[in-house]
Structure formats: C-alpha cells, structure tokens
Amino acid sequence: MTEVMPFSKENDQFAYFEIYNNSNQAIQLDYYNISFHSTASSGEKILELPPTSLEPGETVVAWNNGGNLSIDNFNHHYGTKLTEEQVISYQAISFSNTNKQTISIRDNQQEIVSASFSEEDIQLGKTLTYLYPQESTAMQTSKQQQKPTPGKLDKQQIPEKPVTVSASDAPIIKSKPVSEANVNSTITINAIIDDADSSLQAKLFYRYQGEASYRSVEMSRQESNNYHAEIPAEEVIIGQIEYYIMATNAHHRAVDPTKDTPNVITVKKIEKEKKQVNTVVEEQKMINEDFNQYPQLLITEISPNTAGGGTDYFEYFELYNNTNQTLHLSDYHFIYHYTDSSKNIMFELPDVDIASEETLVFWYNNGKNELEAFNEQFSTNLTKEEVIPFNSSSFPGFANGGNRALIIKDHKNNEVVYADYLGEDNNNDGKVIQYKYPLEEATKMKKHQVLADPTPGMVDEVQVPSESVEVPEEEIDQEAPMITHKQVKEGQAFSPISIQAEIVDNHTIPSANLYVKKKDSEYISLPMSIDPENPSQYTVEIPGNHVDENLTYYIEATDGRNKSKTEEFTIQIDQEKIDSQALPPLLVTEVVPDTTNTGSADGYEFIEIYNNTDQPINLKDYKIQYRYGTDPESDVIWPSIPDDVVIPAKETLVFWIINGHNNDQTVADFNANFSSQLVENQDIVRIESAGMANGSTRGLIIASNTGIEYSIAYYNDTENVDDVVANKGIVYRYPVDKTNVMEK
Known part of the structure; x- marks a missing residue:
C-alpha cells in the first residue's frame, strides 16, 4: 500500500488508498481480505472489493465513494485522468480521522501487508505516502501531509525487482445450468470446480433481468471439489433470474458461463390445479388455511423512483383493505423506517376510509401536481377517490438507494404490516416493487416482483388472499381523546419553545394541534408530532421567530369523530436588551443540509444569509466558508456563482448547493420544492x-475576503443531538453573548 488519503476536502467523499502489485503475476484483489481496524473499537471492518485484477507492476486506487459519484468527479477533484479500471469504488467503510487506524491485506489469516496512520498524521486534503518494508509486512511511512497523487508512485516507494511467483493455472468450473424454478422455492446451484489451490473462493452471482447489478453469495465446499449455493426462497419471485459462477484464486479467475451471457432461470407461479400435494400434512394445511391470521391492511406496491431524471414527483405506495369492514386510516400510524440504522420517521396521511377489499394509492405529491398529471405519468384513469395525495412535512420521500421500509401500526402500537425494499429493487426507469401477503403468520409482506412495471390501483389476485379477514362491525365512538399537559410558563425572546403533551384515546391515535397567538393577533395552528416509539407522546416547537412577546396557547386533539382541548395558557416572554450596533452586519440565518434527492444526492441544500444593516452590501467582498467540526484550520472557501450580487438592506440571499447530481435543475425547480419565489442572481445564487x-458537526461562516468572520452557524455541535432532519431547516437567530456564533 503506497498512499492513503484519509480526510478529503469534500465531506470525505474523495478518501482513498492505493495498492501496488509488487509481483510478476496478476493478483486478484477480491481474493484477499482487506480489513480496517481503529483503536477506537475492539473489532475490525472487512472490505469486500468487486472482482478486480491487478496486473504486475500496476497500481490501483480504492476510492471510498460514499456519494456514488462518477470517475469524472474523482478526476476533476484531483486533476487526474484515471480510468475506471484504475479506480475501484467501494462504500460503507470510512476512515477514522481521530484515532490510529490500520489497513491490512490478508490471505486467509496471514497478513500480506499493512499500513497505519494516526490522528497526528492527518491534515485536511493531504495524504500519507509509504515505503516498502525491509523486514516485516508493515509499510514504512515515507511522507506525511503531502499533496495527493492517486495512481502515481515515486521510485523509492517500491523495490527495484518484484517478487517472483510461480505460474499457476486458472480454476475450471463444471456446472449443469438450472433453467426453471417455482416461485417462493429455494433454488440450489451446484458446481464442480477443479483447482490446485485449496483456498479457492467461489461465488454465485445472480440478479433479476433488468436489475443493474448482481447480488452474490458464497458457494460452500461440500466435499472434494463440489461446491454448493442457494438462492433463498423469499427472493425467488416471478420473473427471470440471470446467474453465473465465479471461482477465484490468488492469481486467476474463472467465470461460468460469463457475466454478459449468463444462465437464465424462469421462475413460474405454481398453478393451483397443477400443484402436487405430497403429504397429508400439506393437504390438511391447504384445506384449513386460516385467512384471519393475515394482516388487515396490505402494502401491495411501492414506487420509490419516478421514471427519468430530476426530482421524483410521482412516488407512491398502494394499500389494500384485507377485511370485511371499512377501515379508518386515522386508527393507524404510518412509519418510514431506515432498515440500515433503525431510524423511524412517523408521517401523517389524510383522514380517509378504505372500504372492504378496496385498493387506494397514496401519492407523495411533493410537486403539488394535479391528478391529471399522475394519470398521464402512469397511463391510468384513476379518480380522486382512488388516489390520495399527501405531502406530510415529516415524510422525506422514498430513498432510491433502498434500505427503507413502510410500517403500519395500530393505536396500541402493534405492528399491522411491514414492507421493505433495496436499491436494486427499483431504478431510474420508474420500476416498482410489488408485494404479496405473508404466507405464514407474520406481518412482513413478501416481494412478489421487483423492477416491475408500475400498476397503481391494480392488484394481481395472487398478491392478496382469496378471502378477507373477518372483523366485527365497529361500534360508534363517542369518547374524545384525553390530554394531559404541564403548562409552560416562561420563555426567552426569539428562542424556540417546546410544548409537550400526553394524548390517549380509546380507539385510535389522535391528531393534535397547538394553537398559539400574540396579544393582538389571531391563533395560528402548529401540528404536533408523535413519537414513533411511544405514540401517546406529542411534541411541537413554537419557532423562535414567533417568540417576541407574551404568548397564549392551547392544545386541541381529535380522533376523527370527537374533539377535546385544554384551557388557555399564557407564556411570559423575557425580553432581552440588545445593542443592535454590536451585532454582526451579515448573519447566517438558515441552513438546510438534507433535502429531497435529485438523482442520488440532495437536490436543494441551501444556506441563507441576512443583511443586518441599513445599507446594501455587495457580496464580492465576502465568501461562504465551510468548516469541518469547529476547527478554523479546516475551513474550505465556497465561492458563489455569481459573486457580485448586491444584498439590499434587511434582505436575505440564498446560496443553493450544486453537487453534480442537480446541475440540470433550475431555480424554478428550487422554488417548486420550497414554494418560494426567488429570482436567480438576485436573491439566490449557486x-x-x-x-x-x-x-x-459542521459550521457555515460568512466572512470577508480578508478572513474576518462575521457570523458562524454550527449544527450537530451538541453531543447526542441531531439537528439535521430531511427537508427541514435549521433556523438561527442573532448572537446575544457578544460573539459571532449564531444561536439555533
């Protein structure tokens, strides 16, 4: 390993390490184990590289491409002209920038080489280079804090002569193709692989036709040279599966048949009249199927990715009422779940009823389009009763990259139904995920088809049971929700005020609003948020910009039929005396780091500054600076385009982040996303x-060209507090402590 870049300038999106083949034979890098170990943890992380062959005397760059950027982005960042063969992208494992870390390459458990670095070796945007070891496997540090040179070596970094390795043969694969399979049945792939190397690695690669990438599973060695792998039953859905086998040793790779001409398995539905019942137990199970064990609501389709580029304006999910009664959706709560982090976001749907065995489409209408646009998008003729638009402020939109799920729970917080998806289950052509009901007693929907053509409002008969769940007729609810609340009596001027309450109902999960007003104004309504883990707990925050005098408030809750509300309460606001002449002339007033995606990155991140003077200010004398953590030495200057815009007195200017994925978006798109009316190069720049x-932790600074920092806005700077929420702004007020640090 000849070079390591642990901490790049752009959110660590260009970190990498470099590997050189110091032998006379080709090396299959994916054959080896590459591990990351940090002193901050007791374990290690294993990096799995894609199939990569490194020729003798050649160098390859392993790029931590967490942002899923292109090779052009990498070359532009480093001023290089490397090819895709010279740069391997990987994700999920990042360098530690605050502890000693070691990267090791091993053959089984034997270390081949390692490279280490510590916090003192690291500088933003600088690399470490290494010399070959004379007596051990640990690379020797050559130079620290150097200008990055990915793909280039100094002669002294490597020996004069390479290691001589005896020539060997490639593995030979013999396997009888599998051409047919039944839906929801395990598919077994067997192979005989001849190789002189006893530590051979074998993998089965498979995907559904139309998927962009293959999934892989290790083939286990049964005896002698017999290998075996299975495609699990839950992944065997109707369609065609493409597969091939890859066998790899240290220096050679064999593929059967090939990645471009794979074997094809046709997965078919088992026709009921043709299904063979092999045992009395199976026959009895079919006769005695308990339809009442299935979920009362079924998620039958999810569309995370609208066809074409740009913002996804036609995401939706489909619900089916699997009961004999009309269901009220106000009796349930809906959760957007991150399967890779266990994060939950509760979101609200309109209070609608869904009739017995009816299908409704819930359209995330973030573009505020008309129903005609939805029907035109999908060539449908659905009515407003069949398509329910929603634009919940807490719902971030479906992630195209997957690792997400929808969960529906009842008012007792019991899970009713669950449906998840992966990135490879959808694509930019608008393909969707279709589900069928759980075959066993469970709540998790089974994938019926991935990369399927969208069919909003239409459900295949195999997706739902032949009989619905029998539930008793609902009694009329005459009991209003019960609100328990402790009054908030005091607040600080221009600081947000949190209002909390416990709200319970005998039948449903109520919706609740806070009503608040100033002395001579009307009440405004603020919706209260529900804790996904404890749905009786409600919270809302009165924004700091509304807190400039004493406030009156009350809470109102409804279960859709009955209402209840608290008495009116008064909050005494402590007014601070501010020396306005001591405040900064330019203030950072809002930061939005996480927004709706365009492509695979945030499309509408922005920074807002305010001219806190009585005179216009020309931006040409100032720049935005982006700070890593709280260290001023890490600042990166972010010039604007254009940079000579004049900000009128007591007006704002918005800086829109253009990241390579949203280059084609216009200010009209930006305005549509935020319902704003900004004018390009007048009150919004790029x-x-x-x-x-x-x-x-990051900081946004507005500073003069000579380095005078007028105001600083930090976020994620308080331990265990996450300020960043999708499609939500972090709003700041002026500092009152005679510093230049803005207050959230």
Whole structure:
C-alpha cells in the first residue's frame, strides 16, 4: 500500500488508498481480505472489493465513494485522468480521522501487508505516502501531509525487482445450468470446480433481468471439489433470474458461463390445479388455511423512483383493505423506517376510509401536481377517490438507494404490516416493487416482483388472499381523546419553545394541534408530532421567530369523530436588551443540509444569509466558508456563482448547493420544492460543492475576503443531538453573548 488519503476536502467523499502489485503475476484483489481496524473499537471492518485484477507492476486506487459519484468527479477533484479500471469504488467503510487506524491485506489469516496512520498524521486534503518494508509486512511511512497523487508512485516507494511467483493455472468450473424454478422455492446451484489451490473462493452471482447489478453469495465446499449455493426462497419471485459462477484464486479467475451471457432461470407461479400435494400434512394445511391470521391492511406496491431524471414527483405506495369492514386510516400510524440504522420517521396521511377489499394509492405529491398529471405519468384513469395525495412535512420521500421500509401500526402500537425494499429493487426507469401477503403468520409482506412495471390501483389476485379477514362491525365512538399537559410558563425572546403533551384515546391515535397567538393577533395552528416509539407522546416547537412577546396557547386533539382541548395558557416572554450596533452586519440565518434527492444526492441544500444593516452590501467582498467540526484550520472557501450580487438592506440571499447530481435543475425547480419565489442572481445564487454533511458537526461562516468572520452557524455541535432532519431547516437567530456564533 503506497498512499492513503484519509480526510478529503469534500465531506470525505474523495478518501482513498492505493495498492501496488509488487509481483510478476496478476493478483486478484477480491481474493484477499482487506480489513480496517481503529483503536477506537475492539473489532475490525472487512472490505469486500468487486472482482478486480491487478496486473504486475500496476497500481490501483480504492476510492471510498460514499456519494456514488462518477470517475469524472474523482478526476476533476484531483486533476487526474484515471480510468475506471484504475479506480475501484467501494462504500460503507470510512476512515477514522481521530484515532490510529490500520489497513491490512490478508490471505486467509496471514497478513500480506499493512499500513497505519494516526490522528497526528492527518491534515485536511493531504495524504500519507509509504515505503516498502525491509523486514516485516508493515509499510514504512515515507511522507506525511503531502499533496495527493492517486495512481502515481515515486521510485523509492517500491523495490527495484518484484517478487517472483510461480505460474499457476486458472480454476475450471463444471456446472449443469438450472433453467426453471417455482416461485417462493429455494433454488440450489451446484458446481464442480477443479483447482490446485485449496483456498479457492467461489461465488454465485445472480440478479433479476433488468436489475443493474448482481447480488452474490458464497458457494460452500461440500466435499472434494463440489461446491454448493442457494438462492433463498423469499427472493425467488416471478420473473427471470440471470446467474453465473465465479471461482477465484490468488492469481486467476474463472467465470461460468460469463457475466454478459449468463444462465437464465424462469421462475413460474405454481398453478393451483397443477400443484402436487405430497403429504397429508400439506393437504390438511391447504384445506384449513386460516385467512384471519393475515394482516388487515396490505402494502401491495411501492414506487420509490419516478421514471427519468430530476426530482421524483410521482412516488407512491398502494394499500389494500384485507377485511370485511371499512377501515379508518386515522386508527393507524404510518412509519418510514431506515432498515440500515433503525431510524423511524412517523408521517401523517389524510383522514380517509378504505372500504372492504378496496385498493387506494397514496401519492407523495411533493410537486403539488394535479391528478391529471399522475394519470398521464402512469397511463391510468384513476379518480380522486382512488388516489390520495399527501405531502406530510415529516415524510422525506422514498430513498432510491433502498434500505427503507413502510410500517403500519395500530393505536396500541402493534405492528399491522411491514414492507421493505433495496436499491436494486427499483431504478431510474420508474420500476416498482410489488408485494404479496405473508404466507405464514407474520406481518412482513413478501416481494412478489421487483423492477416491475408500475400498476397503481391494480392488484394481481395472487398478491392478496382469496378471502378477507373477518372483523366485527365497529361500534360508534363517542369518547374524545384525553390530554394531559404541564403548562409552560416562561420563555426567552426569539428562542424556540417546546410544548409537550400526553394524548390517549380509546380507539385510535389522535391528531393534535397547538394553537398559539400574540396579544393582538389571531391563533395560528402548529401540528404536533408523535413519537414513533411511544405514540401517546406529542411534541411541537413554537419557532423562535414567533417568540417576541407574551404568548397564549392551547392544545386541541381529535380522533376523527370527537374533539377535546385544554384551557388557555399564557407564556411570559423575557425580553432581552440588545445593542443592535454590536451585532454582526451579515448573519447566517438558515441552513438546510438534507433535502429531497435529485438523482442520488440532495437536490436543494441551501444556506441563507441576512443583511443586518441599513445599507446594501455587495457580496464580492465576502465568501461562504465551510468548516469541518469547529476547527478554523479546516475551513474550505465556497465561492458563489455569481459573486457580485448586491444584498439590499434587511434582505436575505440564498446560496443553493450544486453537487453534480442537480446541475440540470433550475431555480424554478428550487422554488417548486420550497414554494418560494426567488429570482436567480438576485436573491439566490449557486455554490458548486459536494454538499453539507448530515451526521457530523459542521459550521457555515460568512466572512470577508480578508478572513474576518462575521457570523458562524454550527449544527450537530451538541453531543447526542441531531439537528439535521430531511427537508427541514435549521433556523438561527442573532448572537446575544457578544460573539459571532449564531444561536439555533
């Protein structure tokens, strides 16, 4: 390993390490184990590289491409002209920038080479280079904090002569193709693989026709040279599966048949009249099927990715009422679940009823389009009763990259139904995921088809049971929700005020609103948020910009039929005396680091500044600076395009982040996303950057060209507090402590 870049300039999106083949034979890098170990943890992380052959005397760059950027982005960042063969992209494992870390390459458990670095070795945008070891496997540090040179070596980094390795043969694969399979049945693939190397690695690669990438599973060695792998039954859905086998040793790779001409398995539905019942037990199970064990609501289709580029304006999911009664959706709560982090976001749907065995389409109408546009998009003729638009402020939109799920729970917080999806289950052509009801007693929907053509409002008969769940007729609810609340008596001027309440109902999960007003104004309504883990807990925040005098408030809750409300309460606001002449002339007033995606990155991140003077200010004398953590030495200047816009007195200017994925978006798209009316190069300008981090401490500074920092807005700077929420702004007020640090 000849070079490591642990901490790049753009949100670590260009970190990499470099590997050189110091032998006279080709090396299959994916044959080896590459591990990351940090002193901050006791374990290690294993990196799985894609199939990569490194020729003798050649160098390859392993790029931590967490932003799923292109090779052009990498070359532009480093001023290189590397090809896709010279740069391997990987994701999921990042460098530690605050502890000692070691990268090791091993053959089984034997270390071949390692490279280490510590916090003192790291500088933003600088690399470490290494010399070959004379007596051990640990690379020797050559130079620290150097200008990055991915793909290039100094002669002294490598020996004069390479290691001589004896020539060997490639593995030979013999396998009888599998051509047919039944839906929801395990598919077994067997192969005989001859190779002189006993530590051979064999993998089965498979995908559904139309998927962009293959999934892989290790083939286990049964005896001698016999290998075996299975495609699990839950992944065997109607369609055609393409597969091939790959066998790899240290220096050779064999593929059967080939990636471009794979074997094809046709997966068919088992026709009921042709189905063979082999045992008395199976026959009895079919006769005694308990339809009442199935979920009362079924998620039958999810569309995370609208066909074409740009913002996804036609995402939807489909619900089916699997009961004999009309169901009220106000009796349930809906959760958007992150399967890779266990994060939950509760969101609201309109209070509608769904009739027995009826299908409704819930359209995330973030573009505020008309129903005609939806029907035109999908060549349908659905009515307003069949398509229910929603635009919940808490729902971030479906992630195209997958690892997400929809969960529906009842008012007792019991899970009713669950449906998840992966990135490879959908694509930019608008393909969707279709589900069928769980065959066993469970709540998890089974995937019926992935990369399927969208069919909003239409459900295949195999997706739902032949009989619906029998539920008793609902009694009329005459009991209003019960609100328990402790009054908030005091607040600080221009600081947000949190209002909390416990709200319970005998039948449903109520919706609740806070009504708040100033002395001589009308009440405004603020919806209260529900805790997904404890749905009786409600919270809402009165924005700081509304807190400039004493406030009166009350809480109202409804179960859709009955209402209840608290008495009116008064909050005494402590007014601060501010020396306005001591405040900064330019203030950072809002930051939005996480927004609706365009392509695979945030499309509408922005920074807002305010001219806090009585005179216009020309931006040409100032720049935005992006700070990693709270260290001023890490600042990166973000110039705007254009940079000579004049900000009128007491007016704002918005800086829109252009990250390579949203280059084709217009200010009209920006305005549509936020319902704003900004004018390009007048009150909105662009900044070309990879964007703002969501999970780390960052600072946004407006500073003069000579380095005077007028105001600083930090986020994620308080331990265990995550300020970043999808499609939500972090709003700041002026500092009152005679510093230049804005207050959230």
